[in-house]
Amino acid sequence: MVPELEKATVRIQQPERVMGIIRSIKEQGMNKLQVISDFDMTLSRFGCNGRRCPTSHNILDNSHVISEDSKKKLKDLLHYYYPIEIDPNRSLEEKRPLMVEWWTRAHELLTQQKIQKGDIAQIVRESDVMLRDGFNELFDQLHKYNVPLFIFSAGVGDIVEEIICQANVFYSNVNVVSNYMDFDDNGVLTHFKGPLIHTYNKNNSILQGTEYFQQLSTRTSIILLGDSMGDVTMADGIPSVENILKIGFLNDKVEERRGKYLDAYDIVLESDETLDVVNGILRYIL
Ligand code: C5P
Numbered sequence: 001m002v003p004e005l006e007k008a009t010v011r012i013q014q015p016e017r018v019m020g021i022i023r024s025i026k027e028q029g030m031n032k033l034q035v036i037s038d039f040d041m042t043l044s045r046f047g048c049n050g051r052r053c054p055t056s057h058n059i060l061d062n063s064h065v066i067s068e069d070s071k072k073k074l075k076d077l078l079h080y081y082y083p084i085e086i087d088p089n090r091s092l093e094e095k096r097p098l099m100v101e102w103w104t105r106a107h108e109l110l111t112q113q114k115i116q117k118g119d120i121a122q123i124v125r126e127s128d129v130m131l132r133d134g135f136n137e138l139f140d141q142l143h144k145y146n147v148p149l150f151i152f153s154a155g156v157g158d159i160v161e162e163i164i165c166q167a168n169v170f171y172s173n174v175n176v177v178s179n180y181m182d183f184d185d186n187g188v189l190t191h192f193k194g195p196l197i198h199t200y201n202k203n204n205s206i207l208q209g210t211e212y213f214q215q216l217s218t219r220t221s222i223i224l225l226g227d228s229m230g231d232v233t234m235a236d237g238i239p240s241v242e243n244i245l246k247i248g249f250l251n252d253k254v255e256e257r258r259g260k261y262l263d264a265y266d267i268v269l270e271s272d273e274t275l276d277v278v279n280g281i282l283r284y285i286l
């Protein structure tokens with residue numbers, strides 16, 4: 001059915017159930033399908049040749065517009081909070097306030113840097129960000145078949161959009177909900193617009209009242225792509241979901257987190273920097 005599911009990176013707890021979901025999505029047809037995806041470390045790569053690739057926040061943190069002192073502070077925050085973010089032994093309740101703390105402190109530091117709106121394109125161009133192999137096929141196919149792609153990101157929206165623009169795939173079927181920067185009349189960053197989106201509030205608390213999913217209420221089949229345990233809830237609260245296939249990229253601390261990921265996601269992709277499996281499933285469905 002989908003040869004890519006034989007890849008060594010693929011783990012599935014309930015193969016029959018997964019095949020059933022994929023078959024029903026195909027039966028319902030592409031007119032019923034929508035894709036909901038995380039951005040950082042899901043559509044973008046986690047690593048390349050043994051080196052970590054940046055998140056949308058890291059792209060700003062490491063850029064030439066940030067002072068050396070603030071760079072160090074932002075790195076310290078990352079080294080303190082990231083292990084908490086991915087710790088399989090802490091509950092989401094315990095993590096949530098700490099994530100708010102991380103994002104708030106980072107956004108405060110970034111806001112002190114007088115970042116110019118006009119610098120963003122260059123900042124992205126000079127970064128080491130990479131989209132996962134196969135991103136062209138994914139975006140092109142979804143666009144060709146008019147399948148809405150909703151990118152739900154706790155990263156920095158302006159950076160995410162610029163990455164997609166520079167990759168020439170910011171098509172009309174793509175929508176991004178994320179943390180956006182606000183600039184004054186001179187184009188200087190003044191603050192981040194709310195509501196704050198962090199790893200563990202990606203759910204209907206953010207999406208409530210948005211017209212987007214009301215308009216898509218006939219799109220009852222969902223493919224969800226994520227890399228964090230917080231991404232699993234991205235489709236919660238969406239009306240009339242009939243089939244949902246959750247695909248999770250397990251990038252870091254693979255052994256420690258495998259069990260939790262297998263329980264949360266229908267398909268787990270371990271240290272797989274490609275979109276092969278997603279594209280294979282779409283090729284079968286579309
Ligand atoms: O879930 P999503 O991929 O949208 O979240 C953004 C990622 O950005 C988080 O997984 C987190 O590790 C990372 N991050 C960061 N710097 C921050 C805040 C979050 O790199 N200041």
Ligand code: MG
Pocket residue numbers: 038039040041042226227228
């Ligand atoms: Mg992510």
